[in-house]
Amino acid sequence: MPVINYIYIAIALFSIGVVGVLTRRNAIIIFMCIELMLNAVNLMLVAFSKMHQNAAILAGDLAGNAGSDGQLFVFFIMVVAAAEVSVGLAIIVMMYRNIHSVDINFLNRLKH
Amino acid sequence: MNIIQLLFWFLSVLAVFSALMMVTSKNPVYSVLWLIGTFFAISGHYILLNAQFLAIVNIIVYAGAIMVLFLFVIMLMNLNRETEPRKNRWLKMAGAVAGGCLLLVLVAALKETAGKEQFAMVNEGNIGLIRNLGKELFTTYVVPFEISSVLFLSAMVGAVVIGKKD
Numbered sequence: 070m071p072v073i074n075y076i077y078i079a080i081a082l083f084s085i086g087v088v089g090v091l092t093r094r095n096a097i098i099i100f101m102c103i104e105l106m107l108n109a110v111n112l113m114l115v116a117f118s119k120m121h122q123n124a125a126i127l128a129g130d131l132a133g134n135a136g137s138d139g140q141l142f143v144f145f146i147m148v149v150a151a152a153e154v155s156v157g158l159a160i161i162v163m164m165y166r167n168i169h170s171v172d173i174n175f176l177n178r179l180k181h
Numbered sequence: 182m183n184i185i186q187l188l189f190w191f192l193s194v195l196a197v198f199s200a201l202m203m204v205t206s207k208n209p210v211y212s213v214l215w216l217i218g219t220f221f222a223i224s225g226h227y228i229l230l231n232a233q234f235l236a237i238v239n240i241i242v243y244a245g246a247i248m249v250l251f252l253f254v255i256m257l258m259n260l261n262r263e264t265e266p267r268k269n270r271w272l273k274m275a276g277a278v279a280g281g282c283l284l285l286v287l288v289a290a291l292k293e294t295a296g297k298e299q300f301a302m303v304n305e306g307n308i309g310l311i312r313n314l315g316k317e318l319f320t321t322y323v324v325p326f327e328i329s330s331v332l333f334l335s336a337m338v339g340a341v342v343i344g345k346k347d
Contacts, residue, residue, distance in 0.1 A: 070189055072301040075226075076291060078193045082200055082219075084284035089204040091276030097209055097255060101216050104247065105200055108223055111239075116301045119230050119309075123302040137308040137317045143235055144318070147242050148329045152336035154247050158254050159343040165258050166346075 075116035082109035096161050096171040100154075107150050114139045114146075185303055188229055196222035209255045213248055220244045230301065232309030 082105060089102030118139025125135035161171060168175050199218035206212050220243045227236035291297075307313055318326055 070185070070301050070303045071297070072299045073291070073297050074189070074193075075301060077288070078196065080284060080287045080291075081197050084280050084287070085197070085200040085204055087283055088277055088280030091279055092273045093204070095209060095260075097251060097260070098204075098212055101212060101251060102204065104243070105203070105216065105219065108220065108239075108243070111235075112223055112226055115227055115230055115232050115235060115309075119232070119301040119303070119306060120299050122306050122308050123300055126302070126306075134308050134313050134317065137313055140232055140235055140309055140314060141318060141322055144238065144314070145322075145325060145329060147238060149332065151242055151247060152332050154250060155336050155340045156343065158250055159340040162254060162257070163343055171258065171260065 072116055072120045076113060079109045079113035079116075082106075082112070094172050094174055096164070096173050099173065100157055100161070104150065104154070107146060111143045111146055114143050185229065188225070189303075192222045192225040192229065195219075196226070209260050210252070213251050213255065217244050217248050220248070227309075229303055230309065231304055231306055234309060234311040234314050 086102040086106035086109065089105070090099050093099055093102070118136040121136035121139065122134075125133055164176070165171055196219050199215045199222060203212045203215035203219065206215060220239060224236045224239045224244070227233070227239060
């Protein structure tokens with residue numbers, strides 16, 4: 070499979086995430102769109118790691134594990150995303166407790 | 182068109198369609214469910230790329246843990262109805278146009294790039310297997326692995342401190 074196909078799909082998913090962040094006002098949905106963007110990047114990293122392995126095998130390196138770095142980066146991105154979600158949802162719950170809404174347009178106190 | 186290409190396009194269409202439905206659906210619970218569909222499609226891509234460890238971790242961590250957390254928060258706040266107020270249509274359109282411009286710029290930047298004829302290895306290759314990744318994780322990447330445990334501890338403490346009623 071040409072790697073450009075994977076890049077196009079990752080770009081599409083990332084752009085959908087950006088559109089979601091820009092158009093929605095519910096804080097939880099904005100957070101979910103950020104998760105979608107992280108997943109698009111993960112997909113592209115895995116595709117690139119397999120591309121590196123393919124290139125290494127074509128170059129004659131049959132036993133090596135070229136490209137496994139990319140998949141470990143994906144693993145660490147997942148670790149950081151899990152930690153981020155726990156803290157972010159705690160912040161959203163606190164915000165809901167204080168202003169009884171998750172609409173981000175009410176969060177404009179710094180403007181005044 | 183062989184079975185791998187067929188699976189690839191099916192999973193891609195599924196992922197993009199679910200993502201679009203996630204952004205456009207009004208009810209937050211439906212958004213969560215569509216996002217789970219996207220994550221399953223991405224896991225299918227990982228299996229197709231023979232990255233089996235990441236496919237399983239993606240299902241367990243993202244579709245299992247994180248999305249259940251989102252669902253619980255939405256249900257705790259009783260947001261499972263269409264509470265989003267009417268919003269400025271022009272602002273929405275401007276956001277969509279800005280995202281479309283980003284898509285256009287990225288695709289146009291890829292048009293002249295080198296290495297387009299590279300191939301990603303599909304359905305073979307052993308670097309995605311858990312044996313290989315575990316060996317790499319506990320030798321080369323053992324320091325970031327330990328640091329991520331500290332990160333988890335701090336995230337746990339932070340979530341408890343923030344969520345505490347004072």
